[in-house]
Structures are given as C-alpha cells and as structure tokens.
Amino acid sequence: MSLLNNFPHTAVAKIRQRSRDNLGGSKDVFATLASWRSGVACWQQAARESEIREFDKRGISVTDKIYFTTRPDLDERHTLTVTNPKTGTVNTYEVRSHAEPDATAGLGVVYRVMAEYKTTEQAHEAVTAGTVVAASGTAGGSVSVASTFRRLEMGNVSGTGTINLSPYSVRDIEVTLTLTGDYSFSFSNPDAAAWITMVVSQDGTGYHELSFPSLEGGTPAIELEPDSTTVVFIYYDGQGTYYFDQR
DSSP states (O other): OOGGGOOSEEEEEEEEEEEEOTTSOEEEEEEEOGGGTTOEEEEEEEOOHHHHHHHHTTTOOOOEEEEESSOOOOOTTEEEEEEETTTTEEEEEEEOSOOEEEOTTSSSSEEEEEEEEOSSSOOOOEEEOOOBOOTTSSSOSEEEOOTTOOEEEEEEEEEEEEEEOTTSOOOEEEEEEEEEEEEEEEEEOOOSOEEEEEEEEEOSSOOOOEEOOOOBTOOOOOOOSTTOEEEEEEEEOSSSOEEEOOO
C-alpha cells in the first residue's frame, strides 16, 4: 500500500471575508471554498519542535503541519477543518504559511502547510519518555501512549525497548528518538488501526543501527551519518499487521 495514495485525513478549506453587519460595522465570516466542499485528502501531523521554534522567531504560532499531494492555494486568510474518518475526530486549524514543497516527509513530492490548532480539544500534548536504555539499565524500556497524544518524544535510546499502544485508541502518532547506540524495539498491544511516523536521529557519533519489528513491505533503512535524520512511515491495519510505507 502507498501512504501517498491513501492519506488518512480529509480537509475542508474556508476563506475569511469581511462582511457588513446590520449596524454598519464589519465582522469576519468564513466561506467554504467550492472545490473543497467534498473534502480534500491530506495528512495532519504535529509540528516538530524545530519547526515550532523556526516560526516562533518570526512571531508566528504553529502547532501542526498538513500535507497535500498537490499544491493547495492557501494562505493566512484560510482555515482548515480536518477530519479523521477512522475516529470521527474533527479539528480546526488556522493556516499560517503558504504551501511549500517538502521532501523531508519521505513521501516524494508533497506540499506542506503550517497551521495553528484552534479547537478546544487538548490534542497536542507531548509525552517525554526520558532515556530508554538496555534491558539491564535503570530507565526502563517501555512507554505507553494516551489517546490524546500526537507526539511521543523518547529522547536518547539504545539497547531494547517497547512502544506500548494499549489500552488507548491512538490513530496518529509521531515517535521521535535519537540513537546513542544500537537499538531494537517492538510495538505492543495496539487496539485499532494507526498511522505511525518515526523520526529517527543519529547522535554526534552516528552509525548506530535500528532494528524494527516485522513489517510487511520491507525493512526500513536509516541514515547512519552523525546527526542525520530519517523519517519512517508505518501503518498498522488493526488486524495484527504492520506495513512499512516506502517510497
């Protein structure tokens, strides 16, 4: 299967317009763009800390990035209502950037829009898992992820560990980790289909190996150079099989 052809979310875009009220004043109204009424396939992901800092330097608040397969004509006048059909979750975002080509997602030619989360649901908290070391170490080797979490920050890892998805209903999660030694991990106990984005970085020494659990579609290859980063996309079908979505 191809993630590029099966983006898990749909978006509806609205444009902000000024309208006169009955008292002669003006107010903002939002009109749905005709070409977006039936929804456009997209993929919403939490913004990385580096991206948040980059935009913050310009005085712009961002929380998420939304990928599209074709360049959408969006700018700061627009809002996006993003729906996850699998969970029924609906979130609203204000667009904070024009669409730009993005190759770092590992998806080939896609376009990224940075946005700010604007609903009341607290769905963008981060979990700091701390350092995961070898089984004989003292920090422990497993992490549980709650349903409201979009990002799991594992920090420095080596040895062995488990990412435990039970008993929560996680649908979209970004796992970030930095290899300080060879690392082998497994996923355990997912209760439903899930899209998992793994952002794997090497430390300053580099050349650390990452051993994945069994994946249909092949075995991911990661960059080994010091301070390099590899993005790996994995899909769990809810029926016991994990897929490596390779480009």
